[in-house]
Amino acid sequence: MAKSQSVSLSVIRRLPRYYRFLSDLKAAGILRISSRELSSRMGLTASQIRQDLNCFGGFGQQGYGYNVEQLHAEIGNILGVGKKHKTILLGAGNLGKAVAAHMDFEAKGFDLIGVFETDKQMIGKNLRGLKILSSEMLVPFCKEHQPLVAILCIPKDSARKASDLLVELGIKAFWNFTHYDFAVSHPGIVVENVHLGDSLMILSYRVNETLEGNSTDNKE
């Protein structure tokens, strides 16, 4: 895999979508696909697809299209879905529970090893086969197990303090569902935000735009 050094984040952000499409093709028993066929299924242009995949050295053969299984494996490899990064979840409320129950961490490069909660009613209960621990256990747990990634499903007010502590404890990456904004604190730490409220406001904007008769663009 000849991965070029500085691939832009906008190309990277399209890779999971390729990965999902290729998973479906693979499951449907399709062995080869041309960039034209892939483009019509994905709503992208064929040249966009060739450009994107060329960033990583390109996997297609002129006139033969892409080998689905190979391309799927290569993109999975680039995304690092085969890793097992130790991961903890902070917050086992509605959102934390949904995230834990819903996500296939193991298939995406992560290994969820601990769940922490301040609400005494939740502590000791099971979530995804893990016993929910009191947040007082966070420090000793991290010292013992050295997780690398933390998922934040806690209220915004607690997020700053928690993230400061977690960085001190060696956490290198956050999957951040809170409205706490990491942008200016903790440079060097990876933060992938899921701001559901922002997404909802964008939807609001686009609905209004459409109702006013302006065009909208679903392609991402």
Add this chain to the structure above:
Amino acid sequence: MAKSQSVSLSVIRRLPRYYRFLSDLKAAGILRISSRELSSRMGLTASQIRQDLNCFGGFGQQGYGYNVEQLHAEIGNILGVGKKHKTILLGAGNLGKAVAAHMDFEAKGFDLIGVFETDKQMIGKNLRGLKILSSEMLVPFCKEHQPLVAILCIPKDSARKASDLLVELGIKAFWNFTHYDFAVSHPGIVVENVHLGDSLMILSYRVNETLEGNSTDNKE
């Protein structure tokens, strides 16, 4: 509000973040803020901020900075957070419950009026003050109440059929949590995707990149 005609989606996607920051400033009793101060808090450049806000006619006064309350109200207005678009939720599993419990729909332009589920154990239970309805009620409900927006928290396999039906019933916009990809079907329909799995894979990529010593960029 002098909104120019074709503002790019990348500018629009930054507006909710401005809105959140301004909400915080407003709550903290701050009346005015310079683009420089706003930029240092948000991790953007001052010129980026001026450029973004100029797309909508600009709200600042040279040398005086922005009036926080006015800018907050204007951005809210652009995003349409004061609207009350009738919205239904399909799927009251873990994810649907979390979305319903977690989101402040009313403050973001939406009015959740119905929740639908196929699981008989959930039907009749309460969610956010609404009685969960059988999905068999979907057609008569939509004909009577004419919702405009649908939130999809259902399995991917059911998403295609459900979305086809919903478009037929007059739904104009989807907040899509499923892995079903609307890109090529239903042109003209607004789809705002929340692909949590994609976000998790991006996190995986960025964690690995960081561990390999390459830089990462949290700014969005």
